[in-house]
């Protein structure tokens with residue numbers, strides 16, 4: 001069994017952040033671990049507030065994991081502030097995990113900022129160069145490139161520009177597109193299109209967290225990058241399509257659809 005760790009914020013309502021990451025790792029047959037960067041008060045309706053964990057405590061959690069357990073892949077989500085980013089980047093340089101998937105979480109679906117504006121530059125300088133795969137959604141790719149994105153050509157250009165910041169591969173996600181949910185991967189050499197139908201659903205809380213965690217799990221399990229993304233996208237699609245409505249706002253995806261189906265549940 002491969003061991004995958006998420007470095008992310010929390011969601012007590014279980015749909016996004018560390019909870020979504022953990023469920024996704026388990027759904028992929030991986031051993032799931034969590035380093036917490038921020039305690040977030042949120043639910044399906046939105047974010048109420050958050051408290052950042054101190055850099056010392058984040059470093060200590062990362063050391064606790066890496067000094068004890070072999071890590072096959074790391075997924076990074078909410079990183080809030082420059083100090084958090086710097087401490088994580090330093091630990092990644094120290095421990096050199098085989099796969100680092102970075103979801104550059106900036107703003108929650110509800111509109112609440114989860115990354116301070118002054119941290120955007122630190123993210124670019126410190127964390128993006130350490131990413132094997134970076135998974136911005138369209139608004140995040142717009143912030144990272146300073147350019148408007150409204151079609152496949154501008155998604156491709158953004159992926160290439162972000163790769164120039166040092167990420168080995170960049171997946172620009174299409175969940176915010178109007179026409180469909182096509183994601184585009186630039187792997188440093190060329191583009192791969194992951195075509196996807198848009199599901200009309202309110203069960204989309206944590207889709208980005210789940211996608212990046214599924215990619216990290218698939219890479220840990222030995223898949224090549226293009227297959228890891230394709231299989232992860234199908235996992236999220238199934239999760240949205242078969243989600244039970246939970247909560248009064250944007251509910252979580254169904255993380256265990258294919259396992260439950262196999263078990264006849």
Ligand SMILES: Nc1ncnc2c1ncn2[C@@H]1O[C@H](COP(=O)(O)OP(=O)(O)O)[C@@H](O)[C@H]1O
Pocket residue numbers: 136137138173174175176181182183196197198199200201204206207208209211233236237240
């Ligand atoms: N309504 C939807 N129907 C189908 N796929 C979706 C939908 N919303 C998001 N996705 C997929 O979920 C993944 C996360 O995308 P996105 O919503 O853009 O990220 P984020 O959660 O970071 O905003 C992508 O693979 C995207 O294509």
Ligand SMILES: Cc1ncc(COP(=O)(O)O)c(N)n1
Pocket residue numbers: 008009010011016017018040042077078105107108109114204205206207208209210
């Ligand atoms: C702790 C945390 N991390 C990330 C997200 C973004 O979630 P989404 O995947 O819906 O953009 C979130 N709402 N909370």
